[in-house]
Amino acid sequence: MAGHERINSPASVAIASPVLMQCLAPLLPKDVSFKIYHLSTPPTRTAAIYSAPPGARPDRTYCESHFLSVSIQTPVTANGPESTEVLVYAIETLVYSTAYDTTFFVSKADSTGYLHLLELPKGTPSPLKNITAAFLQYLVEHRERPNIRSVVSLFARAQDQYLFPGSVEYSGKHVLDDRGLVRWWCRVLDPLIQESRSPPLPISSQWDTVKGYLIIPGLDARETMSFIPKRASGESSPWTIGHPLRVVSRHPNDAPPRCLIPHFPDDPKARFLDELDDEVTKGQDSSSGQWRSVKTVEQFWDMMAFRQECSAGRLVGFIWIVLAPKSQRKPAEISIEGQPAETYDNGSKIGRPNDPTFPITPSTSFTAPSQTKQTSPSVKSESYGSPPPSQQSATSSRSRGPSKRKKLTGTIIPREPRAKTQNTNSFVDRSESTPYYSWPAQGRGQIIMDESDYKRITELLLRLDFANLDLAASSSSRWINEVAASGNSTDAWGQTVTGAQSLEIQDKSSAAGVNTLSVGLVRKKRKGGPEDSRNAPLVPTVDVPTPSVNVLGANMIKKKKATA
Numbered sequence: 001m002a003g004h005e006r007i008n009s010p011a012s013v014a015i016a017s018p019v020l021m022q023c024l025a026p027l028l029p030k031d032v033s034f035k036i037y038h039l040s041t042p043p044t045r046t047a048a049i050y051s052a053p054p055g056a057r058p059d060r061t062y063c064e065s066h067f068l069s070v071s072i073q074t075p076v077t078a079n080g081p082e083s084t085e086v087l088v089y090a091i092e093t094l095v096y097s098t099a100y101d102t103t104f105f106v107s108k109a110d111s112t113g114y115l116h117l118l119e120l121p122k123g124t125p126s127p128l129k130n131i132t133a134a135f136l137q138y139l140v141e142h143r144e145r146p147n148i149r150s151v152v153s154l155f156a157r158a159q160d161q162y163l164f165p166g167s168v169e170y171s172g173k174h175v176l177d178d179r180g181l182v183r184w185w186c187r188v189l190d191p192l193i194q195e196s197r198s199p200p201l202p203i204s205s206q207w208d209t210v211k212g213y214l215i216i217p218g219l220d221a222r223e224t225m226s227f228i229p230k231r232a233s234g235e236s237s238p239w240t241i242g243h244p245l246r247v248v249s250r251h252p253n254d255a256p257p258r259c260l261i262p263h264f265p266d267d268p269k270a271r272f273l274d275e276l277d278d279e280v281t282k283g284q285d286s287s288s289g290q291w292r293s294v295k296t297v298e299q300f301w302d303m304m305a306f307r308q309e310c311s312a313g314r315l316v317g318f319i320w321i322v323l324a325p326k327s328q329r330k331p332a333e334i335s336i337e338g339q340p341a342e343t344y345d346n347g348s349k350i351g352r353p354n355d356p357t358f359p360i361t362p363s364t365s366f367t368a369p370s371q372t373k374q375t376s377p378s379v380k381s382e383s384y385g386s387p388p389p390s391q392q393s394a395t396s397s398r399s400r401g402p403s404k405r406k407k408l409t410g411t412i413i414p415r416e417p418r419a420k421t422q423n424t425n426s427f428v429d430r431s432e433s434t435p436y437y438s439w440p441a442q443g444r445g446q447i448i449m450d451e452s453d454y455k456r457i458t459e460l461l462l463r464l465d466f467a468n469l470d471l472a473a474s475s476s477s478r479w480i481n482e483v484a485a486s487g488n489s490t491d492a493w494g495q496t497v498t499g500a501q502s503l504e505i506q507d508k509s510s511a512a513g514v515n516t517l518s519v520g521l522v523r524k525k526r527k528g529g530p531e532d533s534r535n536a537p538l539v540p541t542v543d544v545p546t547p548s549v550n551v552l553g554a555n556m557i558k559k560k561k562a563t564a
Helices: 018-027 114-118 127-141 178-192 221-227 268-282 297-304 389-399 451-461 469-487 530-534
Strands: 033-040 044-046 061-073 085-097 101-111 149-157 207-215 239-241 316-325 495-498
Touching: 018 033, 018 127, 018 495, 033 469, 061 114, 061 127, 061 451, 085 114, 085 127, 085 469, 101 127, 114 469, 127 149, 127 178, 149 178, 178 207, 178 221, 178 316, 207 221, 221 239, 268 297, 451 469
Parallel strands: 101 149, 207 239
Antiparallel strands: 033 061, 033 495, 044 061, 061 085, 085 101, 149 316, 207 316
16 A cells, blocks of 8 residues: 555545446345445556566556445344344455556455354354355456456465454454465355356456455465365365466566565565565666576465465465456457557557556666665656756756745735635546546445545554454444545445345254164164075064073083192
8 A cells, every 4th residue: 555646636526336236236135234435546547566577667556445344233122132233244455557567466355253142043054155256256357448458366374363352352253273364265255256156246248257266375286275165066176276476467577576576565475585685686687587496486485385375283274266257358459558569579558668657666667777766755856867847947947056035025915715615536436438548437436535545444453452342333433434534525435235035044953963874774683694685675674582581502612620
């Protein structure tokens, strides 16, 4: 989130989007109500997630954040307290868009454990699993662009709590172990795969192939296969053990490994990348952009198995879903701001040399002539080449020495203050579709706010307490009211959805007993040969009473020899 371009308008706007509610209703238990709070930011200029190859500039990248939280009304009991609203689940997803691809990074997901208060029947599919799958499908569906690849990526690591402080102290919270969490996320993302899904929100037919990738550092391919959802006999699995970094990269063959690995916030890959990049900057020859200790991407993953996040006694999983279009857009076909893109001989876009819209970020190539660190959150104020005219005039005036200011004289006429009656610079008026991103109205949150307000709201949630029901209800109310106040929304904040999925839950209690054979099905073996035993009819038999004490015959007794 650091380095995002600041939006000039601090106000937020509420936009109701019933599409997500229509996707969730068929997946939730019938006649059970949930309240959905969807918060998002507009596409904001940010640092590129992929480092540029030597001599090239990073792709122009935009990021929008989506935060979905779910609450329930606690049931009223005879001697219990009144019904209160409490948060039960939240998920944060970052959408990175360039002119070549769209990446959906699941940053955090967590539950409070209070969902069990609904007392859903045993065997009911997990509402949290269905909500997560539908939400990701909803984001992918509304950000499809012609001939643009989409990638869903996440890092599965088991922890007691991510978004709800103190929730681990609540006895009703069920925390999955490392293996269970990796399996859970594979089942959540499995409906996104085209070959074997029947999702509630159909994926467009523009995708040519949809594949899943899973890599667990420290495990071989045979052990990793046990985490992938099983298919029917004879059906090929659309999952691959490994990574798709060369598949999704624009420079798979002519770029060093550091240019193939994405740099996400709070990701162990990013921390390892930062350490390896120090080898390049400290080296005598950094023109190649190669690491000294790690030479290939495969060696990078081998080294990841020894990192603290991957070797602390728990398994971690890196999961990708790659949705490839039928024809991938090429750099030469993309026109930026009405001007044709300039390219190198290898086809990579470099843009105009003095274009001030290109960002200066830490992801810039080490050998690019404009390699500097970004010092301001606004990337539009940076430029390549000579300073802007305002700075040129200020520099020239300083070079001529101090100048005398003109003395103001005359009557001071006060100006009456004007009340602001409308938002004149709302980001809702921004374009919904550009060469870099797609931002349709139906794919936005109910409340939209700029990056600084969004960061403040999410940090507020991390300072609350969900250790028991009273604290959780108070913290939920405070966070919900704070978002509504920051959003300046005239509409009701939050949308209620009632489940419509009818379930036929089998009674497993009757099958839990011991299966006994009827007396009529018991067949005793005859004393005859094998032929008689094979042709014996299945008829009722009478049990012959046996003596209560087994007595050995006289011929079975052997006396001990006397010794001299």
